[in-house]
Amino acid sequence: MAKFPNITMTSAGLEMLARAASGQTADRFIVTKVKLGDGVSEGNIRDYTDIISSKKEVTLASFEDKGNGTFRYTFTYNNEGVKVGFYHREIGLFAKNGDSGTEKLVGYTNAGNYPGWIDDETRIQPYTRLMINVGIGDTDNASGMVDVGNTVTIEMLDEHNNDENAHTNLIKRLFGSATATMESVKNSVQGWCKESIASIFGIDSATQTNVKNKMLEYAQEQIESWLETLGIRYNIAQNGxxxxxxxxxxxxxQWG
Structure with a gap:
């Protein structure tokens, strides 16, 4: 997991926060999105107007007034839409003043030598929740543009969990099958078990005969070892x- 330092406000961001202190609706500080990237930070962050190497944009999922002029902005994302995996170093926060304002980079942080990794979308990656706290000052003149499509409700989660086909693609990948039926999964598990048994017993294939012979061979070896340890010896002959x-x-x- 990437290790990010505290977010640094850009010069544009500081100006927008100061403007929001007016309390006017047209000056409201409205957070819109974050950009994720893999760029290496150089120079003065205050002067940044965009992140260095953008790889994914994430719209705002929710925001909360924490009191004392502090707002928490929450973003949720996975690797959907990521065509090539990348080292996640950059987070850029974007906002605007008022509904008709121009969206600008207002905050930036870079993980430097401690990035995370985001796979391409062919490898399923769980949702990540990113929370950013911003001090607006002694004002409540702040909000966010929440993308409803970027949120998951309890109802949506229940519907997903009750859907028999919800994890079809995952099952196909896990079991290396073209279908996700009960029969295909059972066949894949049986095949895996046979491969594991053959590997454990050191036999070519895990047929009943091969396993039985291997167990008899092992039992004979153990009996002979046990007899040798106890000093039991014999010679079954006419004079034995x-x-x-x-x-x-x-x-x-003795006899004979």
Whole structure:
């Protein structure tokens, strides 16, 4: 996971915050989105007008007035739309003054040598929640442009969990199957079990005969080792003997 320092406000951001202190609707500080990127930060962040290497844009999911002029802005995202995986170093916060204002980069942070990694969209990645706190000052003249499509409600989550086909693609990838039926999953599990058993027993294939012979071979090896440890020896011949070993004082029975 990337390690980001506290966000630094740009010169444009500081000006927009100061303007919001007027309390006028036209000056309201409205957060709109963040950009994620992989650029290496150089120079003075105050002078930045955009992030260095943008890879993904994320709209605002929610915001909360924390009191004392502090607002918390929450963004949720996964790797949908990411065609090429990238090292996540940059976060750029964008906002505007008033509904008709111009969107600008108002805050920036860079993970430097401690970036995270965001895979391309062919590899499923869970949602990440990004929260940014911004001190607006002694005013409540702030808000955010919330993208309803970027939020997940309890109802939507319940509907997803109750959908039998919700994780079809994931099941296909996990089990290497073209379909996600009960039969295909069962066949994949059985195949995996057979491969594992064959590997454990050191046999070419996990057929009943091969496994049975391997177990008999193992049992014979263990019996012979046990007899040797106890000192039990024998020679089954016309003039043979049986040494009963340590448990019977090395008593010997002979015949012939």
């Amino acid at each position: 003997y049986i040494c009963l070993g340590k448990l019977f004082g090395d008593a010997i029975i």
